[in-house]
Amino acid sequence: MxxxxxxxxxxxxxxxxxxxxxxxxxxxxxxxxxxxxxxxxxxxxxxxxxxxxxxxxxxxxxxxxREELYSRVITYAVKANYLRNGGYPSCVGAxxxxxxxxxxxxxxxxxxxxxxxxxxxxxxxxxxxxxxxxxxxxxxxxxxxxxxxxxxxxxxxxxxxxxxxxxxxxVTTYSINEGLIGTSIGGKETYGSWDYLPEDAWTYTKSIADAPEDGIELILEFVKGEVISATTPDGTPIPGTGGDAKNYAILRSLNTLAAEHGVGRGIHMGSTMVGNLARVGFEAPGMLTLIAAHRELERLVLSNRQQATKAQLGNTYGDLLHEAVYYDPILDDFRAFLDSSQSRVTGAVRIKLIKGNIIPLGSRSPYSLLDAATRQGVVYGYGSSLWSGDQARAFAHMYAIPGAIAKNAGPQEI
Missing domain, CATH: 3.40.50.620 (HUPs)
Known part of the structure; x- marks a missing residue:
């Protein structure tokens, strides 16, 4: 037999x-x-x-x-700005x-x-x-x-x-899983809620203490929500991306570069799909950098309602993917929405990586809502040619009425 x-x-x-x-x-x-x-x-x-x-x-x-992971999973995680419970980019789970x-x-x-x-x-x-x-x-x-x-x-x-x-x-002490999105680290310190992982448990990110003092400035360029280049301010491609046709090359290179500046470490704690509370360490320098830059560009080109709705739907999409709801047709609906939401998310973002921080310095886009307002004479904190002082006074008066009525209706009982 x-x-x-x-x-x-x-x-x-x-x-x-x-x-x-x-x-x-x-x-x-x-x-x-x-x-x-x-x-x-x-x-x-x-x-x-x-x-x-x-x-x-x-x-x-x-x-x-890697190519399939990037195109099917990572691009949509970035478009959704997905961070599990607001902080964890799902790393190997997704x-x-x-x-x-x-x-x-x-x-x-x-x-x-x-x-x-x-x-x-x-x-x-x-x-x-x-x-x-x-x-x-x-x-x-x-x-x-x-x-x-x-x-x-x-x-x-x-x-x-x-x-x-x-x-x-x-290998016995820690369970370590690494991928393009990031690395997850589980061990004795993560079994409880108090202890932090020791320095030798981290796999490739530098500690904040050992990161360079001056940091590094980068410019990330996006087209319809997908990053297409990462350069220094003088236009030099970051190491590992120049001439590489692989669409995941930028993320792979950002993982290495941002890790050198102490970016990407964290410990996530949250409920699992089976109901228990879990805690895991992670390193995701490239993904966190991409999401921070992408979110900054969206603030420039998307309306408040777009951003608010997208935050809810993007988080739900990411949670479903994280929780293995892989084949429900609703995910196709979410992806169609995310693709549509990115039609104007084209432009460049200046960021600085320094001592574990990702700091957006500026952004620009042909679809900038700020530029569109300026062209019509609206400059925040300075003035506007689209309305008069009397109109502004009338708006403020009308806007305050619902709150004034509620306040004068009497105290709320608890």
Whole structure:
């Protein structure tokens, strides 16, 4: 009887390393799929491949999903200015859609009997993976040893050691996931609500103390809500973007550059889709920089009503994506709205990255509402040729009436 085949989403970390050895022991022929959504740097794909082969993978493949992640997920996250609970750019969580889809496709291509992932049952990733597998390959068995066996990271480390495989201490202490959007870091400090991650837990951002004193000024240019260039004030493209046709090159380069200036660190705490409160560290220097610049440009070109409505709908869209509501048609409706909202979000933004701060310095656009008002003689704090002093007095008088009536109706009882 031939072995049954399973495709394991494999990162080379502790959980997926344990899963590979454990599944092999159970009699599976394990194929490993490493999905690159921006976490593989120079030579790292080979390191993960060697780890998979060392642990007994019957076949390993690397799938580049960066372009698709950027076009399908990241561009809309920027258009929505999405930050979970106002601060967290969803980091690796929003990437699971593309990663899971690629793993399922690999399983279908290799006529596998099952799909496996290394998610625990305590977070949200297991729901994300399962949602994609159920939608795209309902006939596939889903195998999740970490979730089903409720294992600790220490147990997994000892298990691998007993089988002759060493695991670095940091990998045991912290669960680290990196992608284009950012890096998430979970460990003992994030299990509670008081402690902050120590310096050696962060992966690539500089501390504010070590960041350059002078900072750096950049100009980001957008067309219809999508960034098309990032330069210094003299027009020099930032390192890694000049001549690169990849549409994610700017974000990738901003991750490196902004990290050097201490930008991007944070700890997010909020409710998960399964109802528990979770806390996780993150590094997202490029994404936070893009969103800050994009939001500043929108303030120049969108009306107040547009901004207010878009903030609500954009946040709802991001929450649905974060919570694995991937295939509900409502997401197409949200994306259509976001695309429409960006028709005038074209222009440039000056920003300064300094000591962990992202400071918008200025913005310009052919669709500037400020310029349009100035051309008609309206200058805030100075004067206007569109109305007279008597008209301004009358407006103020009428505007104050509802509040005056409510105030004089009597005290509110509590």
């Amino acid at each position: 031939s072995k049954r085949t399973i495709v394991l989403a494999f990162s080379g970390g502790l959980d997926t390393s344990y899963a590979l050895v454990s599944l092999k022991e159970q009699g599976w022929e394990v194929l490993t799929a490493n999905i690159d959504t921006g976490g593989l740097h120079s030579g790292e794909a080979d390191v993960v491949r060697k780890r998979a082969e060392e642990l007994g993978s019957a076949g390993h493949f690397v799938i580049d999903a 990437e699971r859609l593309v990663q899971a889809e690629k793993v399922v496709q690999a399983a279908l291509d290799h006529n596998a009997d099952a799909v496996a992932h290394g998610s625990t049952g305590a977070g949200a990733d297991h729901v994300r993976y399962d949602s994609v597998i159920r939608a795209l390959a309902p006939q596939m068995e889903i195998v999740t040893p970490i979730r089903d066996e409720r294992l600790t990271r220490e147990f997994e480390r000892d298990f691998l050691l007993q089988h002759g495989f060493h695991t670095p201490d940091k």
